[in-house]
Amino acid sequence: MSGNGGPWGGGGGNRGGDDDRRDQGPRGPRRPGEGQPAIPEIDEIVKKGQEQLRVLMGGRGGRGGSGGGGGGPMGPMFSRNGLLLGGLAAIGLWAFASFYTVRPEERSVELFLGEFSAVGNPGLNFAPWPLVTAEIVQVTGERQTDIGTGRGGAMDSGLMLTRDQNIVDIEFQVVWNVSDPAAFLFNLADPADTIRAVSESAMRDIIARSELSPILNRDRGVIASDLRAAVQGTLDSYNAGISVIRVNFDKADPPREVIDSFREVQAAQQERDRLEKEADAYANRVTAGARGEAARLLEESEAYRAQVVNNAQGEASRFLAVYEEYVKAPDVTRRRMYLETMEVVLGSMNKVILDGVTGGEGGGQGVVPFLPLNELSRAGQQVGAGAVTGGNN
Secondary structure (H helix, E strand, O other), X not given: OOOOOOOOOOXXXXXXXXXXXXXXXXXXXXOOOOOOOOOOOHHHHHHHHHHHHHHHOOOOOOOOOOOOOOOOOOOHHHOHHXXXXXXXXXXXXXXXXHEEEEOOOEEEEEEEOOEEEEEEOOEEEEOOOOXXXXXXXXXXXXXXXXXXXXXXXXXXXXXXXXXXXXXXEEEEEEEEEEOOHHHHHHOOOOHHHXXXXXXXXXXXXXXXXXXXXXXXXXXXXXXXXXXXXXXXXXXXXXXXXXXXXXXXXXEEXXXXXXXXXXXXXXXXXXXXXXXXXXXXXXXXXXXXXXXXXXHHHHHHHHHHHHHHHHHHHHHHHHHHHHHHHHHHOHHHHXXXXXXXXXXXXXOOOOOXXXXXXXXXXXXXXXXXXXXXXXXXXXXXXXXXXXXHHHHHO
């Protein structure tokens, strides 16, 4: 290499002769770069690379040149030690690719030539690569899918129609995990989108069968339970390998545009309910009082009836007893009845009975007709009553 050729050194003498001839041609001046240090030959570069590779593979160092080392340029690369190190490295790489670890919250799905083979448990597992490969799936951790929040795009809307032709805005979460790793990997193309579509469809069906007021107030727990059962049933029919843990019913409100008017209606309904309850309480109180009074009158009527019946029975018994005595002794009984009747009739009268005397205008004698016995008796009664009154004072 003489430096009188091109950038790569030119070549043999013939070409150099040609170059000489070109240098001596009619153009005369020399080309740029001539006279600068020459670039190393390609053969030298290749030799240096082979020397370094031979040293790395355990061969002897030193500059062998084109015929050094013995046996040609590639001979030392395949020495015994080099092959041993290469084999150990290959075994290490194969073992590194074949052994894998599964954490407690995970399961592995092993594939033999691309087909399902087995499910690996937590710990160190062996899958001889490349015949067997493994996919790691987290099974115990909770995953959640939000519906109605708008995060799923323009189609993720929580506006749903109720049975009484009202619109309600609903947001909820479906919390789930993986129950069958193999089914989870192979039976659903996109599990999250599938759960979203199934959950939204089930919720729309439930809302369409319910009225607005129960959805907003008391039936949220029932709706969440029904939704979980419906979503789980649909996913089981798909053999999705997914277990729905719970449904979080975050929001159920009227649409934003009418929420103020809706709250006013709700307030009016609550006031109506309050008044209805007060009216019911008053009605119950009055009704209870009327029922109590009716019961009291009924009891008094029953007591009066019993009293009258007993008195009648007593009178009848007394009459029968008198009749029996009358049959036995009519004169005595008749006289006794007469005396008892006169006792009853005259017992309360203010009277004076004179036995065996006559008087008055008939020309009777024995009693002074001017003596006012009745007045004397009445005056004596009044004096006695005044004495009793004065003593009390």
